[in-house]
Amino acid sequence: MKKIVTGLCTTLVMLGVDPASAQAPYPVKPIHIIVPSVPGGANDTGARLSAPSLAEVLGQPVLVDNRPAGGGIVAMNQVAQSAPDGYTMIMAFDAFATNPYLFKDVKYDPVKDYAAITLVGRSAQVLAVHPELAVRSLPEFVQLARARGAALDWGTAGPGTSSRFSLELFKITAGVEPTTVNYKGGAPLINDLLGGQVKATIVALSVAYPHLRAGKLVPIAVTAARRSPLLPDVPTVGEVFPGFEAQGWLGLLAPAATPRAVIDRLYGAMMKVLAAPEVRTKYEALGYEVAASTPEEFGAWVQNETTKWGRVIRERKISLD
Secondary structure (H helix, E strand, O other): OHHHHHHHHHHHHHOOOOHHHHHOOOOOOOEEEEEOOOOOOHHHHHHHHHHHHHHHHHOOOEEEEEOOHHHHHHHHHHHHOOOOOOOEEEEEEOHHHHHHHHOOOOOOOOOOOEEEEEEEEEEEEEEEEOHHHOOOOHHHHHHHHHHHHHHOEEEEOOOOOHHHHHHHHHHHHHOOOOEEEEOOOHHHHHHHHHHOOOOEEEEEHHHHHHHHHOOOOEEEEEOOOOOOOOOOOOOEHHHOOOOOOOEEEEEEEEEOOOOHHHHHHHHHHHHHHHHOHHHHHHHHHOOOEEOOOOHHHHHHHHHHHHHHHHHHHHHOOOOOO
């Protein structure tokens, strides 16, 4: 028996595997969460909110590694090709599902090259307008938008953002064709909307909410499947156009072929992290509703997001290359 064990250890060493690690339960070394954006963004903040508690549950350090090169595409490609051992994960956001349709240098498939762990959170968006439009309901706004056509300037937070794609889906759904003005972020967009340079937007509720509460902007509808607790009297777009849904999101994934036992360990650990009231409160302060989905539910979410936005991008002939 001793010779057999010795021989097995020798073989593992020759293969570059630490025998102690091969026999020990996962995890046995630090875990890296890759963030495909600069520090300070929602997915970076989400990763940093989760990492300390996740480390405590797993008993190993959890390190956050920002890799924003190439708009995050470089990191998304790299993680897809990383060892499927549970020591490299990615905190992805909605662009994860749309990038393959927009850029030629995307080498990953969101569905085939990744294993879903959990959908961490969803962020509602709001269709908001400048008060001078003098509309207060979605039917009124749609009537005005159809009448004005290209004379209505509509701002988005950027050409490759969920703000822009939600607008494109709204165009298809409502049959309107405003002029689209793509900004470089939510802050400059809101500044121009407040100043009346553009008249409408769909943007993250967290970005617009202070101005909605102050009465400087008018909320017309939210894009989530349910009304927002922050705006309980504001209907969803789906109440007028059934089936419409568009949300920002954050989710944790690992490379495909990561063992199911490891995925289950990470999922269980994240459920403990996201159940903590102080963590949920911090996510909600970012404008995110904690989702805490199962791997199967999140996998279906990624599949649906990829299919839906791929259709919109193709139909609207959008390319960012």
